[in-house]
Amino acid sequence: xxxxxxxxxxxxxxxxxxxxxxxxxxxxxxxxxxxxxxxxxxxxxxxxxxxxxxxxxxxxxxxxxxxxxxxxxxxxxxxxxxxxxxxxxxxxxxxxxxxxxxxxxxxxxxxxxxxxxxxxxxxxxxxxxxxxxxxxxxxxxxxxxxxxxxxxxxxxxxxxxxxxxxxxxxxxxxxxxxxxxxxxxxxxxxxxxxxxxxxxxxxxxxxxxxxxxxxxxxxxxxxxxxxxxxxxxxxxxxxxxxxxxxxxxxxxxxxxxxxxxxxxxxxxxxxxxxxxxxxxxxxxxxxxxxxxxxxxxxxxxxxxxxxxxxxxxxxxxxxxxxxxxxxxxxxxxxxxxxxxxxxxxxxxxxxxxxxxxxxxxxxxxxxxxxxxxxxxxxxxxxxxxxxxxxxxxxxxxxxxxxxxxxxxxxxxxxxxxxxxxxxxxxxxxxxxxxxxxxxxxxxxxxxxxxxxxxxxxxxxxxxxxxxxxxxxxxxxxxxxxxxxxxxxxxxxxxxxxxxxxxxxxxxxxxxxxxxxxxxxxxxxxxxxxxxxxxxxxxxxxxxxxxxxxxxxxxxxxxxxxxxxxxxxxxxxxxxxxxxxxxxxxxxxxxxxxxxxxxxxxxxxxxxxxxxxxxxxxxxxxxxxxxxxxxxxxxxxxxxxxxxxxxxxxxxxx
Numbered sequence: 001x002x003x004x005x006x007x008x009x010x011x012x013x014x015x016x017x018x019x020x021x022x023x024x025x026x027x028x029x030x031x032x033x034x035x036x037x038x039x040x041x042x043x044x045x046x047x048x049x050x051x052x053x054x055x056x057x058x059x060x061x062x063x064x065x066x067x068x069x070x071x072x073x074x075x076x077x078x079x080x081x082x083x084x085x086x087x088x089x090x091x092x093x094x095x096x097x098x099x100x101x102x103x104x105x106x107x108x109x110x111x112x113x114x115x116x117x118x119x120x121x122x123x124x125x126x127x128x129x130x131x132x133x134x135x136x137x138x139x140x141x142x143x144x145x146x147x148x149x150x151x152x153x154x155x156x157x158x159x160x161x162x163x164x165x166x167x168x169x170x171x172x173x174x175x176x177x178x179x180x181x182x183x184x185x186x187x188x189x190x191x192x193x194x195x196x197x198x199x200x201x202x203x204x205x206x207x208x209x210x211x212x213x214x215x216x217x218x219x220x221x222x223x224x225x226x227x228x229x230x231x232x233x234x235x236x237x238x239x240x241x242x243x244x245x246x247x248x249x250x251x252x253x254x255x256x257x258x259x260x261x262x263x264x265x266x267x268x269x270x271x272x273x274x275x276x277x278x279x280x281x282x283x284x285x286x287x288x289x290x291x292x293x294x295x296x297x298x299x300x301x302x303x304x305x306x307x308x309x310x311x312x313x314x315x316x317x318x319x320x321x322x323x324x325x326x327x328x329x330x331x332x333x334x335x336x337x338x339x340x341x342x343x344x345x346x347x348x349x350x351x352x353x354x355x356x357x358x359x360x361x362x363x364x365x366x367x368x369x370x371x372x373x374x375x376x377x378x379x380x381x382x383x384x385x386x387x388x389x390x391x392x393x394x395x396x397x398x399x400x401x402x403x404x405x406x407x408x409x410x411x412x413x414x415x416x417x418x419x420x421x422x423x424x425x426x427x428x429x430x431x432x433x434x435x436x437x438x439x440x441x442x443x444x445x446x447x448x449x450x451x452x453x454x455x456x457x458x459x460x461x462x463x464x465x466x467x468x469x470x471x472x473x474x475x476x477x478x479x480x481x482x483x484x485x486x487x488x489x490x491x492x493x494x495x496x497x498x499x500x501x502x503x504x505x506x507x508x509x510x511x512x513x514x515x516x517x518x519x520x521x522x523x524x525x526x527x528x529x530x531x532x533x534x535x536x537x538x539x540x541x542x543x544x545x546x547x548x549x550x551x552x553x554x555x556x557x558x559x560x561x562x563x564x565x566x567x568x569x570x571x572x573x574x575x576x577x578x579x580x581x582x583x584x585x586x587x588x589x590x591x592x593x594x595x596x597x598x599x600x601x602x603x604x605x606x607x608x609x610x611x612x613x614x615x616x617x618x619x620x621x622x623x624x625x626x627x628x629x630x631x632x633x634x635x636x637x638x639x640x641x642x643x644x645x646x647x648x649x650x651x652x653x
Contacts, residue, residue, distance in 0.1 A: 001435055001436075001508075001510060002396075002400075002435065002436040003433045003434070003435055003436075004399060004400065004403050004412070004433075004434045004435065004436055005403065005408075005409070005410070005411065005412065005433065005434040006433045006434070007411065007430045007431075011430065012034065012430060012431065015302050015430045016298045016299055016302050016303075016304065017036075017299050017300075017302070017429075017430055017431060018034070019057075020053075020057050020298075020299055021034070021039060023053070023056075023057050024039075024042070024053055024057075027053065027056075028049065030042065034431060035431075036429055036431040036432060036441060037511065039444065040441070040442060040444055043444045043445045044445070044447050044469070047068075047069060047080075047445065047469070047470075048068030048069040048080075049068065050444070050445050051068065051080050051081060051291055051445060051472055052064075052068050052081065054291050054294060054295050054445075055081070055084070055291065057298075058291075058294040058295075058298060058328075058329075060086060060091060060290065060291070060294070061086065061087070061090050061091050061094075062084060062085050062086030062087070062090075062091075062260060063084065063085040063086070063260055064084055065081065065082070065083030065084045065085070066083060067079075067081070067082050067083045068080070068081060070082045073497075074497070075469075075470055075474075075492065075497045075498070075499065076470070076474050076475075076484075076487070076491070076492075078470035078474075079264060080263070080287075080288065080291075080470075080471075080472040081263045081287060081291075081472070082262075082263060082264060083263075084262075084263040084287060085260035085261060085262060085263065086260060086261065086263065086286065086287055086290070087159075087160065087258040087259060087260055087261060088159040088160075088261075088267055088286040088287075088289075088290055089123065089156045089157070089159045089160035089256075089258065090160070090256075090258040091290055091328045092156050092159070092324070092325065092327045092328050093116070093119065093120050093123060093156060093256070093327070094327065094328055094330055095116040095330055096116050096117055096120045097115070097116050097117060098115045098116070098117050099115060099116060099306070099332075100113060100114075100115060100116075100332045101114050101115055101116040101118075101119045101327065101332055101333070102114045102119060102149045102152060102327075102332065102333050102334075102335065103149075103308075103332070103333070103334045103335065103355060104147075104148055104149045104227060104335045104336075104337070105334065105335070105336050105337075105351055105355075106196060106226075106227070106228075106336075106337055106338055107196055107197070107198070107199075107336075107337070107338025107339050107340075107342040107347070108196065108199075108338070108342070110227060110228045112149060112227045112228070114149050119149075119152075119153065119156075120253075120256065121253040122150075122153045122249070122253075123153050123156045123157045123160065123256065124253040124254055124255070124256050125248050125249060125251040125252075125253055126153060126154060126157035126248060127157050127160055127161060127256065128248075128251050128252075128254075129222075129243065129248050129251065130157060130158070130161055130163065130188075131161065133187075133188065133219075133220050133241070134187075135158075135161065135163050135187055135188060136161065136162070136163065137161065137162030137163065137261070137265075138162065138163065138164065138266070139163045139164065139186075139187050139188075140163070140164045140166060140184045140185065140186040140187065140269070141154070141158040141163050141164065141165055141166070141186060141187070141188055141190065142166050142167070142168075142181045142184070142186035142188070142189050142190070142218075143155070143165070143166070143167040143168070143189075143190040143191075143315065144167070144168050144169075144170065144172075144177055144181075144189065144190070144191045144192065144204065144211075145167065145169070145170070145190060145191065145192045145224060145315055146169065146170055146192050146195040146226065146314075146315075146337045147169070147313065147314050147315055147320065147335050147336065147337040148192070148224065148226075148227060148335065148337065149227075149335060150224045150227075150245055151167070151224075151315050152324055152333070152335070154190050154222075154224075155167070155268075155324060156324075159267055159268075159286065160256060160258065161259075162259065162261050162265060164184075164266045164267065164268060164269055164283075165267065165268040165269070166180070166181065166184055166186065166268060166269040166270075166271075166281075167315040167316060167320075168180060168181070168271075168315070168316045169314035169315050169316035169317070170192065170195045170202065170204050171197075171314065171316070171590050171591070171592065172316055172590060173534070173587075173588050173589045173590045173593075174207050174210055174211070174588070175534065175537065175588060175589065176279075176534055176589065176590070177207075177211060178210075178211060178214045178215065179278055179279060179534075180271050180279055180281070181211075181215055182214060182215045183278065183279075183281050183479055183480060184269055184281055184479050185215075185217035186215070186217060186218055187217065187218070187219055187220065188218065188219070188220040188221070188222060189208075189211065189212075189215070189218045189220075189221050189222070190221075190222045190224065191204060191205060191208060191211075191221060191222070191223055191224070192204050192205075192223075192224050192225075192226060193205040193223060193224070193225050193226060193229075193231055193232040193234070194225075194226050194229070194232055195226065195337060195338075196226070196337070196338050197338055197339050198338075198339040198342055199339075199342065199343075203232060205223065205232050205234040206234065208221070208234060208237070209235065209237060212237045212240060218240065219239075219240065219241065220240070220241050220242075220243070221240055221241070221242050221243070222242075222243050222244075222245065222248070223242065223243070223244050223245065224244075224245040225244070225245065225246070231244065231246075261286065262287075263285070263286070263287030263288070264285045264286075264287060264288070264476065265285065265286050265287070266283050266284070266285060266286070266476060267284050267285060267286035267289055268283075268284050268289070268321065268422075269281050269282065269283055269284070269479060270282045270284060270318055270321070270419045270422065271419070272419065272420075272490075272529075273523070273529040273530050278533070279533075280478045280481075280486060280490065281478055281479035281480070282419060282420060282475045282478060283475055283476045283477050283478065283479055284422050284473065284475055284476065285472070285473070285475075285476050287472065288471075288472035288473040288474065289321070289325070289422050289423070289473050290325065290328065291472050291473075292421070292422070292423040292471070292472060292473040293321075293322060293325035293326075293328070293422075293423065294325075294328060294329065295443070295444060295445065296322070296415075296423060296424055296427060296443065297325070297326055297328075297329050297331075298329055299444060300413065300415075300424075300427040300428050300429065300441075300443060300444075301359055301386055301388065301413060301427070301428060302385065302386060302411070302430055303326060303329045303331050303358075303359060304329070304330075304331070305329065305330035305331065306330070306331065306332070307326075307329075307331040307332070307358040307359065307385075308331070308332050308333075308334055308355055308356055308357045308358050308359075308383070309323065309326040309331050309332065309333050309334065309357070309358065309359045309361075310333075310334040310336070310348075310351065310352060310355065310357045310359065310360050310361060311323040311359075311361035311362075311388070312336060312340055312348060312361065312362045312363065312366060313361075314337075317419075317528065318417075318418070318419045318422050319361070319390060321422055322422070322423070323335075323361070331358075334351070334355050334357060336348065336351060340362075340366060341369070345369075345370070345373045345375055346370065346375050346377065346378075346379075348360075348362065348366070349370075349375070349377050349379055349381070349406070350379055352379070352381060352384060353379030353380050353381055356383040357383065357384060358383050358384060358385050358386065359384075359385065359386040359387075359388060360384055360386070360387050360388070361387075361388035361389075361390070362387075362388075362389060363389065363390065363391035363392065363526055363527040363528075364389050364390070364391055364392045364393060364394040364395070364398060364414075364527060364557070364558075365391060365392055365525075365526040365527055365557075365558055367389055367394060367398045367401065367402065368395070368398055368556075368557050368558065370401070370405075370406075371397065371398060371401040371405075374405075375405060375406075376405045376406075377405065377406050377407070381406070381407050381410075384407055384410055385410065385411060386410065386411045386412075386413055386428070387402060387406070387407075387410055387411070387412050387413070388413050388414070388415055388428070389412070389413075389414045389415070390414070390415045390416060390417075390424075390527065391524075391526065391527015391528065392517065392524055392526065392527040392557070392558055392559060393414075393416075393514070393515045393516060393517060393557075394414045394437075395437065395557040396436045396437035397557070398557065399412060399414075399434070399436045399437055400436055411428060411430060411434065412428075412434050413427060413428025413429075413434075413440065414428070414438075414439045414440075415427045415428065415439065416439055416503070416513070416515045418501065418503075419529070420475060420490070420491070420501070421471070421473045421474065421475075422473055423443075423473050424443055424446075425442065425443060425446050425448045425465065425467060425501065426439045426440075426441065426442055426443060426446075426448060426513045426515070427439065427440070427441065427443050428440050428441070429441035432510075432511070432512075435508075435510055435512055437514060438508060438510065438512030438513060438514060439512060439513040439514075439515065440511075440512055441511060441512070441513075442511075442513075445471060446467060446471055447467055447468040447469040447471075448465065448466070448467055448468075448513075449465075449466050449467075449468055449507070450462075450463040450464065450465060450466070450505050450506060450507045451463050451464045451466050451495060451498075452464075455495045455498070458507075459507050459508070459509065460506065460507075460508060460509060461506060462504055462505070462506050462516060463504070463505065463506070464494065464495075464500060464501070464502075464503070464504065464505070464519060465501045465502075465503040465504070465505040465515070466495060466498050466499055466500055466501065467498070467499035467501065468498055468499075474499075475487070478490075502518055502519050502520045503515055503516070503517065503518060503519060504516035504517060504518070504519045517552075517554065517559065518552070520615060523550070523551075523552045523559065523561055524552060524559045525552070525558060525559045525560060525561060525592060526558060526559075526592070528592060530561075530592060530593055532550045532551075532614060534589045534590075534593055535548075535550050535561075535563070535585055535589060535593050535595070536548060536550070537589075538584045538585045538588050538589055538593075539563070539565065539581065539584070539585070541584065542580065542581060542584060543568070544567055544568055544571035544577055544580075545565050545566070545567060545568065545571075545581075546565075546566045546567060546568045547565075547566045547604055548563060548564060548565045548566065548604075549563075549564045549601075549604045549605075549612050549614060549617055550562065550563045550564070550595065550614070551564075551614050551617050551618040551621065552618065553618070553621055553622065553647065554622060555596075560596040560597070560651075561593070561594070561595045561596050561597075562595060562596065562597050562598075562599070562621065562647065563581070563595035563597070563598045563599070564598075564599050564600075564601045564604070564617070564641070565581075565598065565599070565600060565601070566600075566601060566602065566603065566604060567600060573598065573599075573600040578598050581595070581598060582594050582595065582598075596651050597646065597647065597651065599644060599646070599647075601637075601640050601641070602637070602640060603634065603637040603640070604637065605617060605632055605634060605635070605637050605638055606632065606633050606634060613632060616632065616638060617638070617641050620638055620641045620642055621641060621644070621647055626638065
């Protein structure tokens with residue numbers, strides 16, 4: 001157990017967590033004596049009081065009710081603060097002055113800034129536009145956009161009127177976007193005209209005709225041009241009403257009148273990765289998301305007013321929602337779009353220095369890339385208090401690299417959660433030491449544990465990450481999920497009335513956590529969850545391939561994608577076919593979906609009802625024991641996947 005950092009007494013005394021401890025001590029006459037475990041136990045045993053205290057401590061704007069918890073025997077039917085009312089946007093636009101609210105920076109250095117006043121004005125104009133085209137409470141607003149300030153403004157305006165936001169970033173291929181948005185039938189599509197990645201301009205708007213052809217519910221299109229650039233020309237579709245963001249900016253702004261909605265009103269739809277078919281449309285509630293984020297930002301990440309928060313993300317990832325909500329703590333957000341190492345390996349660190357970033361959030365993969373390139377910061381990072389790491393697990397070497405090469409006096413708060421809860425189960429904790437390789441603590445109010453295969457709690461050994469009792473950011477439902485069958489199967493089919501998250505983890509004697517990655521067949525390269533279905537749909541189009549199976553392999557502190565193909569007669573897996581497969585996936589899915597290695601096999605393992613078994617192959621190549629072989633129709637084929645020498649070699653450059 002190697003301790004890397006501990007907050008000073010002064011840092012602890014000045015922390016939000018200490019202020020919160022004083023707050024609940026005063027309110028409930030309980031002394032916690034700087035002991036996080038005591039505060040945590042209280043938050044679990046007194047859930048109603050705890051979440052109500054977060055509302056009060058974080059000064060949520062809204063109308064309080066009397067019902068703190070509406071209990072149910074069914075885990076996901078428990079309702080928190082069910083008669084409380086709020087408007088999510090009102091709690092985001094918490095200021096209206098001329099100080100900085102948001103900054104956008106492109107990979108080539110273009111910079112755009114918004115004050116709180118400007119942010120309020122633009123949201124007001126967007127609300128006017130939405131109301132003109134009859135967007136109302138419960139309508140879906142879909143966005144296909146880069147990580148721009150305009151994207152944030154559209155999200156806030158959508159939530160202000162009670163409509164439901166749903167976004168995908170431009171790196172989603174056409175099929176991925178259509179698969180997601182078509183399920184929720186949006187009235188309007190907000191689309192960017194282009195984006196930039198590693199110096200290349202990529203046209204998004206040219207995809208629009210095919211999107212509109214596939215999603216007939218879209219009647220309005222709002223086009224946003226990339227900042228600093230003229231609008232790209234595009235062909236308009238008959239019967240669709242188009243508007244540019246520039247036209248909306250000519251509207252008059254007026255003070256926003258916020259309607260208060262129920263705590264559990266739908267805020268946004270996020271998507272699962274689509275491992276076994278179409279991505280699940282996960283509906284999230286406004287109050288639950290807001291309270292979770294306020295708690296995580298203020299108590300676990302120590303975010304304060306006028307802080308500058310940076311997280312490397314896209315609007316297709318839950319961390320984007322997490323980043324935007326930082327505004328509700330009166331902090332400023334820094335948005336980046338593009339390749340994080342464009343022209344400079346340490347580009348993001350340069351931005352952190354220039355923008356005086358106080359919380360710097362990146363993926364574990366990015367930290368690993370800095371380590372591989374032997375980056376040692378040459379920038380002034382005096383303002384930097386916290387570094388957050390998420391996505392894939394951060395290795396011990398990654399932890400130690402931060403303190404050796406980036407900054408010694410910094411709180412390294414590795415965090416882990418998921419799209420399923422738009423938040424985290426385990427996070428940073430300023431009361432405790434940072435230990436190499438470990439996430440510090442369970443999140444307050446999150447009854448997290450590690451179970452073995454028999455549903456028993458275990459310490460110091462691998463098991464399944466679970467949550468034993470309800471929390472307010474549980475999804476409301478999956479869209480179009482009759483009788484909640486998919487919902488129950490996703491989280492509650494492993495342990496009765498216990499949330500099963502699908503991560504392998506381990507809780508240490510210190511109380512810290514190790515997260516080992518997904519326990520299912522979801523691909524997670526670079527910390528970005530990808531579904532196998534999008535790869536299959538492209539591979540199946542290739543005439544030389546009969547069928548395929550794709551899995552993630554743990555490799556070099558990350559996950560790499562491995563594709564196995566069964567070829568049609570007379571076909572050969574040569575360099576030409578490998579190039580063809582990769583190109584097909586790159587163009588029609590995304591560059592992230594492209595396999596690192598491709599192998600020929602003669603057969604694919606299946607269940608007795610014909611379903612391919614990705615997890616069995618994944619376990620084979622990871623050296624894990626295969627459970628339930630008897631459930632397979634053809635268990636003998638697994639032999640073909642063992643001892644493939646090339647699987648344990650690096651890719652050729």
